[in-house]
Amino acid sequence: MARERQDIALAVSTVIFALRPHPETGLSAPWIPLVRRIAAPFESRWALPGGWVAPRESLEDAAARNLLETTALEPTYLEQLYAFGAVDRSPEERVVSVVYWALVRADQAQQSREGENVRWFPADDLPQLAFDHNVIVDYALWRLRTKVEYSRIARAFLGETFTLTELREVHEAVLQKPLDAANFRRQVESSGTLVPTDSVVTGGRHRPPRLYRYNETIELVDNGPLGHEKTGSTRVVS
Amino acid sequence: MARERQDIALAVSTVIFALRPHPETGLSAPWIPLVRRIAAPFESRWALPGGWVAPRESLEDAAARNLLETTALEPTYLEQLYAFGAVDRSPEERVVSVVYWALVRADQAQQSREGENVRWFPADDLPQLAFDHNVIVDYALWRLRTKVEYSRIARAFLGETFTLTELREVHEAVLQKPLDAANFRRQVESSGTLVPTDSVVTGGRHRPPRLYRYNETIELVDNGPLGHEKTGSTRVVS
DNA sequence: GCAAAAGTGTTAGCTTTACACCCATGA
DNA sequence: TCATGGGTGTAAAGCTAACACTTTTGC
Secondary structure, three states: OOOOOOOOEEEEEEEEEEEEEOOOOOOEEEEEEEEEOOOOOOOOOEEOOEEEOOOOOOHHHHHHHHHHHHHOOOOOEEEEEEEEOOOOOOOOOOEEEEEEEEEOOHHHHOOOOOOOOEEEEEOOOOOOOOOOHHHHHHHHHHHHHHHHHHOOHHHHHOOOOEOHHHHHHHHHHHHOOOOOHHHHHHHHHHHOOEEEEEEEOOOOOOOOOEEEEEOOOOOOOOOOOOOOOOOOOOEEOO | OOOOOOOOEEEEEEEEEEEEEOOOOOOEEEEEEEEEOOOOOOOOOEEOOEEEOOOOOOHHHHHHHHHHHHHOOOOOEEEEEEEEOOOOOOOOOOEEEEEEEEEOOHHHHOOOOOOOOEEEEEOOOOOOOOOOHHHHHHHHHHHHHHHHHHOOHHHHHOOOOEEHHHHHHHHHHHHOOOOOHHHHHHHHHHHOOEEEEEEEOOOOOOOOOEEEEEOOOOOOOOOOOOOOOOOOOOEEOO
8 A cells, every 4th residue: 555645745733812902892802813924825915824834743733833833823722723634725736734723811911022913803893815715714703602601721821810700791792792790600619610719819899709720520521532641732832 | 935845745534424224223324435555655555545646636625626636436425633743753754744524425426436445434433443543533523422412413324315314314423323303403493594395205105294405695604714715715516 | 912112101310500597708 | 888799598499319100012
Protein backbone atom coordinates (compact mmCIF):
# COMPACT_ATOMS: atom_id res chain seq x y z
CA MET A 1 0.00 0.00 0.00
CA ALA A 2 2.61 2.51 -1.10
CA ARG A 3 1.47 6.11 -0.91
CA GLU A 4 2.17 8.43 -3.80
CA ARG A 5 2.57 12.20 -3.32
CA GLN A 6 -0.66 13.61 -1.93
CA ASP A 7 0.01 17.33 -2.37
CA ILE A 8 -2.55 18.29 0.21
CA ALA A 9 -1.56 21.23 2.39
CA LEU A 10 -2.41 20.90 6.06
CA ALA A 11 -3.29 24.14 7.85
CA VAL A 12 -4.63 25.11 11.25
CA SER A 13 -6.81 28.11 12.07
CA THR A 14 -8.34 29.26 15.34
CA VAL A 15 -11.46 31.12 16.33
CA ILE A 16 -10.46 33.09 19.44
CA PHE A 17 -13.17 34.48 21.67
CA ALA A 18 -12.89 37.28 24.18
CA LEU A 19 -15.70 39.21 25.87
CA ARG A 20 -16.05 42.95 25.28
CA PRO A 21 -18.93 45.44 25.27
CA HIS A 22 -20.92 45.26 22.07
CA PRO A 23 -20.78 48.52 20.07
CA GLU A 24 -24.56 48.65 19.68
CA THR A 25 -26.06 47.26 22.85
CA GLY A 26 -23.19 48.13 25.16
CA LEU A 27 -23.58 44.70 26.75
CA SER A 28 -20.68 42.29 27.02
CA ALA A 29 -20.50 39.98 23.98
CA PRO A 30 -18.09 37.63 22.16
CA TRP A 31 -15.46 39.25 19.94
CA ILE A 32 -12.86 37.57 17.75
CA PRO A 33 -9.56 38.78 16.29
CA LEU A 34 -9.08 38.59 12.53
CA VAL A 35 -5.98 38.95 10.39
CA ARG A 36 -5.87 40.82 7.10
CA ARG A 37 -4.51 38.70 4.27
CA ILE A 38 -1.55 40.23 2.47
CA ALA A 39 -1.36 37.72 -0.38
CA ALA A 40 -3.60 35.87 -2.83
CA PRO A 41 -6.01 34.22 -2.59
CA PHE A 42 -8.47 36.62 -0.96
CA GLU A 43 -5.80 39.31 -0.65
CA SER A 44 -6.82 42.14 1.72
CA ARG A 45 -9.77 40.15 3.07
CA TRP A 46 -10.07 39.44 6.80
CA ALA A 47 -9.41 35.84 7.83
CA LEU A 48 -8.97 33.67 10.90
CA PRO A 49 -5.45 33.57 12.31
CA GLY A 50 -3.67 30.41 11.26
CA GLY A 51 -0.87 28.86 9.28
CA TRP A 52 0.76 25.61 8.25
CA VAL A 53 1.41 22.58 10.42
CA ALA A 54 5.09 21.83 10.87
CA PRO A 55 6.15 18.20 10.38
CA ARG A 56 7.21 17.73 13.99
CA GLU A 57 4.46 19.49 15.95
CA SER A 58 1.03 18.24 16.94
CA LEU A 59 -2.09 19.87 15.53
CA GLU A 60 -2.76 21.56 18.85
CA ASP A 61 0.82 22.82 19.13
CA ALA A 62 0.54 24.17 15.60
CA ALA A 63 -2.65 26.03 16.51
CA ALA A 64 -1.07 27.52 19.64
CA ARG A 65 2.08 28.54 17.77
CA ASN A 66 0.27 30.19 14.88
CA LEU A 67 -1.93 32.00 17.35
CA LEU A 68 1.05 33.40 19.16
CA GLU A 69 2.86 34.36 15.96
CA THR A 70 -0.06 36.14 14.30
CA THR A 71 -1.83 37.72 17.26
CA ALA A 72 0.58 37.38 20.23
CA LEU A 73 -2.19 35.64 22.17
CA GLU A 74 -1.84 32.68 24.55
CA PRO A 75 -5.33 31.34 25.22
CA THR A 76 -6.48 29.83 28.51
CA TYR A 77 -8.60 27.29 26.65
CA LEU A 78 -8.00 25.57 23.32
CA GLU A 79 -10.13 22.83 21.77
CA GLN A 80 -10.46 21.30 18.34
CA LEU A 81 -13.56 22.41 16.45
CA TYR A 82 -13.64 20.57 13.13
CA ALA A 83 -11.54 19.57 10.13
CA PHE A 84 -12.64 21.37 6.98
CA GLY A 85 -11.73 19.50 3.81
CA ALA A 86 -13.94 20.43 0.86
CA VAL A 87 -11.94 20.24 -2.39
CA ASP A 88 -12.73 23.77 -3.54
CA ARG A 89 -12.49 25.66 -0.27
CA SER A 90 -9.24 27.26 -1.40
CA PRO A 91 -8.70 28.15 -5.06
CA GLU A 92 -5.65 26.67 -6.80
CA GLU A 93 -4.19 24.68 -3.94
CA ARG A 94 -5.82 21.83 -1.99
CA VAL A 95 -5.91 22.82 1.67
CA VAL A 96 -7.35 20.88 4.59
CA SER A 97 -7.75 23.06 7.70
CA VAL A 98 -8.05 21.69 11.20
CA VAL A 99 -9.80 24.47 13.06
CA TYR A 100 -9.53 25.10 16.80
CA TRP A 101 -11.46 27.46 19.03
CA ALA A 102 -9.95 29.27 21.96
CA LEU A 103 -10.93 31.50 24.87
CA VAL A 104 -8.95 34.39 26.33
CA ARG A 105 -9.67 36.79 29.17
CA ALA A 106 -10.31 40.43 28.38
CA ASP A 107 -7.00 41.47 29.94
CA GLN A 108 -5.13 38.96 27.79
CA ALA A 109 -6.98 40.11 24.68
CA GLN A 110 -5.75 43.65 25.18
CA GLN A 111 -2.18 42.42 24.90
CA SER A 112 -2.76 41.30 21.30
CA ARG A 113 -1.06 43.57 18.81
CA GLU A 114 -3.97 45.32 17.16
CA GLY A 115 -3.35 47.45 14.13
CA GLU A 116 -3.62 47.55 10.37
CA ASN A 117 -3.36 43.78 10.06
CA VAL A 118 -5.01 42.49 13.24
CA ARG A 119 -8.35 43.77 14.45
CA TRP A 120 -11.11 42.58 16.79
CA PHE A 121 -14.72 42.26 15.55
CA PRO A 122 -18.00 41.42 17.30
CA ALA A 123 -18.51 37.73 16.49
CA ASP A 124 -22.11 38.22 15.43
CA ASP A 125 -21.36 41.07 13.02
CA LEU A 126 -18.47 40.18 10.70
CA PRO A 127 -17.52 41.35 7.23
CA GLN A 128 -17.28 38.83 4.42
CA LEU A 129 -14.24 36.74 5.30
CA ALA A 130 -11.74 34.80 3.21
CA PHE A 131 -12.38 31.15 2.32
CA ASP A 132 -15.20 29.47 4.28
CA HIS A 133 -14.34 31.36 7.44
CA ASN A 134 -17.78 32.87 8.02
CA VAL A 135 -19.28 29.39 8.27
CA ILE A 136 -16.49 28.35 10.61
CA VAL A 137 -17.04 31.26 12.98
CA ASP A 138 -20.79 30.60 13.09
CA TYR A 139 -20.13 27.00 14.02
CA ALA A 140 -17.59 27.96 16.69
CA LEU A 141 -20.08 30.42 18.17
CA TRP A 142 -22.71 27.70 18.27
CA ARG A 143 -20.29 25.37 20.05
CA LEU A 144 -19.35 28.06 22.57
CA ARG A 145 -22.99 28.72 23.38
CA THR A 146 -24.04 25.11 23.77
CA LYS A 147 -20.95 24.12 25.70
CA VAL A 148 -21.08 26.96 28.23
CA GLU A 149 -24.32 25.52 29.56
CA TYR A 150 -23.08 22.04 30.44
CA SER A 151 -19.34 22.44 30.97
CA ARG A 152 -16.98 24.65 32.87
CA ILE A 153 -15.49 26.64 30.00
CA ALA A 154 -16.66 29.94 31.49
CA ARG A 155 -13.65 29.72 33.80
CA ALA A 156 -11.41 30.54 30.85
CA PHE A 157 -12.88 34.06 30.81
CA LEU A 158 -12.30 34.57 34.52
CA GLY A 159 -9.42 34.84 36.96
CA GLU A 160 -8.55 32.35 39.68
CA THR A 161 -11.33 33.64 41.93
CA PHE A 162 -14.52 35.46 40.99
CA THR A 163 -17.94 36.38 42.28
CA LEU A 164 -21.12 34.61 41.21
CA THR A 165 -22.21 37.80 39.51
CA GLU A 166 -19.04 37.83 37.43
CA LEU A 167 -19.64 34.20 36.45
CA ARG A 168 -23.23 34.96 35.58
CA GLU A 169 -22.18 37.92 33.46
CA VAL A 170 -19.91 35.62 31.46
CA HIS A 171 -22.84 33.30 30.78
CA GLU A 172 -25.06 36.24 29.87
CA ALA A 173 -22.44 37.62 27.49
CA VAL A 174 -22.02 34.29 25.74
CA LEU A 175 -25.73 33.48 25.53
CA GLN A 176 -26.74 37.08 24.90
CA LYS A 177 -29.67 36.92 27.26
CA PRO A 178 -30.23 37.86 30.89
CA LEU A 179 -30.30 35.11 33.51
CA ASP A 180 -32.14 35.09 36.81
CA ALA A 181 -29.49 35.78 39.45
CA ALA A 182 -31.21 33.79 42.20
CA ASN A 183 -31.74 30.67 40.08
CA PHE A 184 -28.28 30.90 38.55
CA ARG A 185 -26.78 30.92 42.02
CA ARG A 186 -28.68 27.82 43.07
CA GLN A 187 -27.79 25.96 39.87
CA VAL A 188 -24.06 26.44 40.19
CA GLU A 189 -24.10 25.88 43.95
CA SER A 190 -25.89 22.56 43.59
CA SER A 191 -23.65 21.45 40.72
CA GLY A 192 -20.64 21.26 43.01
CA THR A 193 -18.33 22.81 40.42
CA LEU A 194 -17.52 25.79 42.64
CA VAL A 195 -15.93 26.12 46.06
CA PRO A 196 -16.47 29.26 48.15
CA THR A 197 -13.34 31.01 49.41
CA ASP A 198 -12.99 32.91 52.67
CA SER A 199 -12.68 36.22 50.82
CA VAL A 200 -15.23 38.80 49.78
CA VAL A 201 -14.92 41.83 47.56
CA THR A 202 -15.19 45.09 49.48
CA GLY A 203 -15.49 48.58 48.09
CA GLY A 204 -18.85 48.38 46.35
CA ARG A 205 -21.76 50.42 47.65
CA HIS A 206 -23.54 47.24 48.60
CA ARG A 207 -23.16 43.96 50.46
CA PRO A 208 -19.72 42.50 49.66
CA PRO A 209 -20.01 39.44 47.38
CA ARG A 210 -18.18 36.23 48.19
CA LEU A 211 -15.34 35.00 45.98
CA TYR A 212 -15.44 31.47 44.56
CA ARG A 213 -12.96 29.22 42.81
CA TYR A 214 -13.41 26.11 40.67
CA ASN A 215 -13.49 22.74 42.36
CA GLU A 216 -10.56 20.85 40.85
CA THR A 217 -11.40 17.52 42.45
CA ILE A 218 -14.39 16.62 40.30
CA GLU A 219 -13.99 14.88 36.99
CA LEU A 220 -14.84 16.62 33.76
CA VAL A 221 -17.19 15.58 31.00
CA ASP A 222 -16.89 15.93 27.24
CA ASN A 223 -13.20 16.57 27.41
CA GLY A 224 -12.49 15.33 23.92
CA PRO A 225 -11.20 11.95 22.77
CA LEU A 226 -8.39 11.90 25.31
CA GLY A 227 -10.59 13.18 28.10
CA HIS A 228 -10.84 9.75 29.65
CA GLU A 229 -7.08 9.45 29.79
CA LYS A 230 -4.80 11.07 32.30
CA THR A 231 -3.86 13.84 29.90
CA GLY A 232 -6.75 15.78 28.44
CA SER A 233 -6.99 16.75 24.81
CA THR A 234 -8.05 20.24 25.67
CA ARG A 235 -5.42 22.68 26.78
CA VAL A 236 -6.26 24.54 29.96
CA VAL A 237 -3.71 27.05 31.10
CA SER A 238 -4.46 28.80 34.33
CA MET B 1 4.30 33.14 3.02
CA ALA B 2 5.60 30.42 0.76
CA ARG B 3 5.04 26.94 2.06
CA GLU B 4 7.86 24.41 1.98
CA ARG B 5 7.22 20.67 1.69
CA GLN B 6 5.25 19.51 4.69
CA ASP B 7 5.55 15.74 4.29
CA ILE B 8 2.53 15.06 6.44
CA ALA B 9 0.38 12.19 5.25
CA LEU B 10 -3.37 12.74 5.46
CA ALA B 11 -5.46 9.67 6.18
CA VAL B 12 -9.09 8.96 6.97
CA SER B 13 -10.43 6.15 9.14
CA THR B 14 -13.98 5.26 10.15
CA VAL B 15 -15.60 3.65 13.15
CA ILE B 16 -18.61 1.80 11.74
CA PHE B 17 -21.34 0.70 14.11
CA ALA B 18 -23.94 -1.98 13.56
CA LEU B 19 -26.18 -3.64 16.15
CA ARG B 20 -25.89 -7.37 16.78
CA PRO B 21 -26.52 -9.69 19.72
CA HIS B 22 -23.68 -9.56 22.22
CA PRO B 23 -21.89 -12.94 22.56
CA GLU B 24 -22.13 -12.85 26.35
CA THR B 25 -25.41 -11.20 27.24
CA GLY B 26 -27.26 -12.11 24.06
CA LEU B 27 -28.69 -8.57 24.04
CA SER B 28 -28.33 -6.33 21.02
CA ALA B 29 -25.16 -4.21 21.22
CA PRO B 30 -22.82 -2.11 19.03
CA TRP B 31 -20.30 -4.02 16.89
CA ILE B 32 -17.62 -2.62 14.60
CA PRO B 33 -15.71 -4.11 11.66
CA LEU B 34 -11.91 -4.15 11.83
CA VAL B 35 -9.32 -4.82 9.16
CA ARG B 36 -6.18 -6.86 9.69
CA ARG B 37 -3.04 -4.97 8.72
CA ILE B 38 -0.87 -6.76 6.16
CA ALA B 39 2.12 -4.43 6.36
CA ALA B 40 4.28 -2.59 8.86
CA PRO B 41 3.76 -0.76 11.13
CA PHE B 42 1.58 -2.93 13.37
CA GLU B 43 1.55 -5.77 10.83
CA SER B 44 -1.14 -8.39 11.57
CA ARG B 45 -2.82 -6.16 14.17
CA TRP B 46 -6.48 -5.25 13.80
CA ALA B 47 -7.17 -1.65 12.79
CA LEU B 48 -9.98 0.67 11.74
CA PRO B 49 -10.79 0.63 8.03
CA GLY B 50 -9.26 3.62 6.30
CA GLY B 51 -6.77 4.90 3.79
CA TRP B 52 -5.28 7.98 2.21
CA VAL B 53 -7.12 11.06 1.04
CA ALA B 54 -6.91 11.61 -2.70
CA PRO B 55 -6.05 15.14 -3.85
CA ARG B 56 -9.39 15.75 -5.50
CA GLU B 57 -11.87 14.27 -3.05
CA SER B 58 -13.34 15.76 0.10
CA LEU B 59 -12.56 14.26 3.49
CA GLU B 60 -16.04 12.81 3.68
CA ASP B 61 -15.82 11.34 0.19
CA ALA B 62 -12.46 9.82 1.11
CA ALA B 63 -14.00 8.22 4.19
CA ALA B 64 -16.91 6.80 2.19
CA ARG B 65 -14.62 5.50 -0.56
CA ASN B 66 -12.17 3.81 1.81
CA LEU B 67 -15.08 2.26 3.65
CA LEU B 68 -16.46 0.78 0.48
CA GLU B 69 -13.08 -0.47 -0.70
CA THR B 70 -12.04 -2.16 2.53
CA THR B 71 -15.35 -3.47 3.86
CA ALA B 72 -17.84 -3.11 0.97
CA LEU B 73 -20.11 -1.10 3.28
CA GLU B 74 -22.21 1.95 2.37
CA PRO B 75 -23.35 3.54 5.64
CA THR B 76 -26.68 5.30 6.14
CA TYR B 77 -25.04 7.85 8.42
CA LEU B 78 -21.55 9.35 8.31
CA GLU B 79 -20.21 12.12 10.52
CA GLN B 80 -16.79 13.47 11.34
CA LEU B 81 -15.50 12.46 14.76
CA TYR B 82 -12.12 14.13 15.32
CA ALA B 83 -8.77 14.84 13.70
CA PHE B 84 -5.96 12.95 15.40
CA GLY B 85 -2.58 14.59 14.96
CA ALA B 86 -0.08 13.63 17.65
CA VAL B 87 3.43 13.55 16.20
CA ASP B 88 4.22 10.01 17.35
CA ARG B 89 0.93 8.27 16.66
CA SER B 90 2.49 6.44 13.74
CA PRO B 91 6.12 5.31 13.86
CA GLU B 92 8.43 6.52 11.08
CA GLU B 93 5.97 8.58 9.07
CA ARG B 94 3.95 11.62 10.21
CA VAL B 95 0.27 10.81 9.73
CA VAL B 96 -2.72 12.99 10.55
CA SER B 97 -5.97 11.01 10.55
CA VAL B 98 -9.37 12.57 10.19
CA VAL B 99 -11.68 10.00 11.73
CA TYR B 100 -15.35 9.55 10.87
CA TRP B 101 -18.01 7.45 12.50
CA ALA B 102 -20.77 5.69 10.63
CA LEU B 103 -23.92 3.70 11.23
CA VAL B 104 -25.23 0.77 9.18
CA ARG B 105 -28.29 -1.40 9.53
CA ALA B 106 -27.84 -5.05 10.50
CA ASP B 107 -28.91 -6.21 7.02
CA GLN B 108 -26.33 -3.93 5.41
CA ALA B 109 -23.64 -5.13 7.81
CA GLN B 110 -24.16 -8.71 6.71
CA GLN B 111 -23.19 -7.74 3.16
CA SER B 112 -19.71 -6.76 4.28
CA ARG B 113 -17.12 -9.24 3.14
CA GLU B 114 -16.07 -10.89 6.38
CA GLY B 115 -13.10 -13.21 6.39
CA GLU B 116 -9.47 -13.50 7.26
CA ASN B 117 -8.87 -9.77 6.87
CA VAL B 118 -12.19 -8.23 7.88
CA ARG B 119 -14.00 -9.23 11.04
CA TRP B 120 -16.68 -7.75 13.30
CA PHE B 121 -16.06 -7.31 17.04
CA PRO B 122 -18.25 -6.16 19.95
CA ALA B 123 -17.30 -2.50 20.39
CA ASP B 124 -16.89 -2.84 24.15
CA ASP B 125 -14.56 -5.84 23.94
CA LEU B 126 -11.77 -5.28 21.44
CA PRO B 127 -8.26 -6.68 21.15
CA GLN B 128 -5.29 -4.33 21.25
CA LEU B 129 -5.53 -2.39 18.01
CA ALA B 130 -2.94 -0.69 15.80
CA PHE B 131 -1.94 2.94 16.38
CA ASP B 132 -4.23 4.88 18.76
CA HIS B 133 -7.31 3.11 17.47
CA ASN B 134 -8.54 1.84 20.84
CA VAL B 135 -8.82 5.41 22.11
CA ILE B 136 -10.59 6.40 18.91
CA VAL B 137 -13.20 3.66 19.21
CA ASP B 138 -13.89 4.56 22.83
CA TYR B 139 -14.46 8.16 21.86
CA ALA B 140 -16.74 7.17 18.97
CA LEU B 141 -18.75 4.96 21.28
CA TRP B 142 -19.11 7.84 23.74
CA ARG B 143 -20.33 10.12 20.93
CA LEU B 144 -22.81 7.51 19.72
CA ARG B 145 -24.24 7.10 23.22
CA THR B 146 -24.56 10.79 24.00
CA LYS B 147 -25.92 11.70 20.58
CA VAL B 148 -28.61 9.02 20.43
CA GLU B 149 -30.34 10.74 23.34
CA TYR B 150 -30.77 14.17 21.79
CA SER B 151 -30.72 13.58 18.05
CA ARG B 152 -32.34 11.34 15.51
CA ILE B 153 -29.41 9.11 14.61
CA ALA B 154 -31.29 5.98 15.69
CA ARG B 155 -33.05 6.15 12.33
CA ALA B 156 -29.84 5.03 10.66
CA PHE B 157 -30.27 1.62 12.28
CA LEU B 158 -33.88 1.27 11.13
CA GLY B 159 -35.83 0.98 7.90
CA GLU B 160 -38.20 3.56 6.48
CA THR B 161 -40.96 2.57 8.91
CA PHE B 162 -40.67 0.90 12.28
CA THR B 163 -42.56 0.27 15.49
CA LEU B 164 -41.90 2.15 18.70
CA THR B 165 -40.60 -1.06 20.22
CA GLU B 166 -38.05 -1.41 17.44
CA LEU B 167 -36.93 2.19 18.01
CA ARG B 168 -36.71 1.61 21.74
CA GLU B 169 -34.65 -1.54 21.20
CA VAL B 170 -32.16 0.51 19.19
CA HIS B 171 -31.80 2.96 22.07
CA GLU B 172 -31.47 0.11 24.55
CA ALA B 173 -28.79 -1.56 22.43
CA VAL B 174 -26.79 1.65 22.15
CA LEU B 175 -27.12 2.65 25.79
CA GLN B 176 -26.91 -0.93 27.05
CA LYS B 177 -29.70 -0.47 29.55
CA PRO B 178 -33.44 -1.15 29.55
CA LEU B 179 -35.84 1.74 29.05
CA ASP B 180 -39.39 2.07 30.31
CA ALA B 181 -41.61 1.40 27.30
CA ALA B 182 -44.43 3.65 28.45
CA ASN B 183 -42.23 6.66 29.19
CA PHE B 184 -40.19 6.14 26.04
CA ARG B 185 -43.35 6.24 23.98
CA ARG B 186 -44.47 9.52 25.53
CA GLN B 187 -41.06 11.11 25.07
CA VAL B 188 -40.81 10.41 21.36
CA GLU B 189 -44.48 11.19 20.78
CA SER B 190 -44.21 14.59 22.41
CA SER B 191 -40.93 15.40 20.62
CA GLY B 192 -42.68 15.55 17.27
CA THR B 193 -39.88 13.70 15.50
CA LEU B 194 -42.13 10.82 14.49
CA VAL B 195 -45.26 10.59 12.38
CA PRO B 196 -47.62 7.61 12.73
CA THR B 197 -48.48 5.75 9.53
CA ASP B 198 -51.77 4.03 8.76
CA SER B 199 -50.11 0.62 8.93
CA VAL B 200 -49.69 -1.86 11.72
CA VAL B 201 -47.67 -5.05 11.94
CA THR B 202 -49.82 -8.16 12.07
CA GLY B 203 -48.74 -11.71 12.76
CA GLY B 204 -47.55 -11.42 16.35
CA ARG B 205 -49.45 -13.18 19.10
CA HIS B 206 -50.45 -9.84 20.54
CA ARG B 207 -51.98 -6.49 19.71
CA PRO B 208 -50.53 -5.28 16.38
CA PRO B 209 -48.13 -2.35 16.86
CA ARG B 210 -48.42 0.78 14.74
CA LEU B 211 -45.69 1.69 12.26
CA TYR B 212 -44.07 5.13 12.41
CA ARG B 213 -41.79 7.12 10.13
CA TYR B 214 -39.54 10.10 10.78
CA ASN B 215 -41.01 13.58 10.40
CA GLU B 216 -38.92 15.18 7.67
CA THR B 217 -40.40 18.66 8.07
CA ILE B 218 -38.71 19.60 11.33
CA GLU B 219 -35.27 21.10 11.39
CA LEU B 220 -32.35 19.24 12.84
CA VAL B 221 -29.96 20.28 15.58
CA ASP B 222 -26.25 19.73 15.90
CA ASN B 223 -25.84 18.83 12.28
CA GLY B 224 -22.21 19.86 12.12
CA PRO B 225 -20.68 23.09 10.85
CA LEU B 226 -22.73 23.11 7.67
CA GLY B 227 -25.89 22.11 9.46
CA HIS B 228 -27.26 25.62 9.28
CA GLU B 229 -26.77 25.70 5.55
CA LYS B 230 -28.98 24.07 2.97
CA THR B 231 -26.61 21.14 2.56
CA GLY B 232 -25.79 19.28 5.74
CA SER B 233 -22.31 18.17 6.64
CA THR B 234 -23.56 14.79 7.72
CA ARG B 235 -24.37 12.28 5.06
CA VAL B 236 -27.74 10.64 5.47
CA VAL B 237 -28.62 8.03 2.89
CA SER B 238 -32.01 6.44 3.15
C1' DG C 1 -59.99 -18.02 27.61
C1' DC C 2 -55.05 -17.09 27.98
C1' DA C 3 -50.48 -15.36 26.98
C1' DA C 4 -48.06 -11.59 25.20
C1' DA C 5 -47.00 -7.32 23.83
C1' DA C 6 -49.30 -2.59 22.68
C1' DG C 7 -50.77 1.24 24.62
C1' DT C 8 -53.00 4.48 28.51
C1' DG C 9 -53.45 6.38 33.29
C1' DT C 10 -51.79 7.95 37.58
C1' DT C 11 -48.98 9.59 41.16
C1' DA C 12 -44.80 10.91 43.84
C1' DG C 13 -40.82 13.33 43.53
C1' DC C 14 -37.80 16.31 41.40
C1' DT C 15 -36.48 20.45 38.60
C1' DT C 16 -37.43 24.90 36.61
C1' DT C 17 -39.06 29.55 36.64
C1' DA C 18 -40.70 33.68 38.31
C1' DC C 19 -40.61 36.92 41.61
C1' DA C 20 -41.05 38.64 46.51
C1' DC C 21 -38.27 39.88 50.10
C1' DC C 22 -34.45 40.48 53.44
C1' DC C 23 -29.23 41.64 54.10
C1' DA C 24 -24.94 44.28 54.30
C1' DT C 25 -22.37 47.85 52.75
C1' DG C 26 -20.75 52.90 51.17
C1' DA C 27 -21.95 57.36 50.72
C1' DT D 1 -31.25 56.53 55.73
C1' DC D 2 -31.14 55.40 51.20
C1' DA D 3 -29.53 53.29 47.03
C1' DT D 4 -27.42 49.16 45.35
C1' DG D 5 -26.44 44.82 44.38
C1' DG D 6 -25.85 40.22 47.38
C1' DG D 7 -28.31 36.58 48.86
C1' DT D 8 -32.63 33.66 50.60
C1' DG D 9 -37.55 32.02 50.44
C1' DT D 10 -41.40 30.23 48.16
C1' DA D 11 -44.90 28.57 45.29
C1' DA D 12 -46.75 27.27 40.63
C1' DA D 13 -45.78 24.73 36.71
C1' DG D 14 -43.52 21.30 34.27
C1' DC D 15 -40.98 17.19 33.79
C1' DT D 16 -39.32 12.33 35.12
C1' DA D 17 -39.74 7.75 36.75
C1' DA D 18 -42.07 3.96 38.37
C1' DC D 19 -45.63 1.01 37.86
C1' DA D 20 -50.70 -0.30 37.67
C1' DC D 21 -53.92 -1.13 34.41
C1' DT D 22 -56.60 -1.69 29.93
C1' DT D 23 -56.55 -3.18 24.90
C1' DT D 24 -56.00 -6.19 21.02
C1' DT D 25 -54.27 -9.74 18.78
C1' DG D 26 -52.92 -15.29 17.83
C1' DC D 27 -53.52 -19.64 19.38
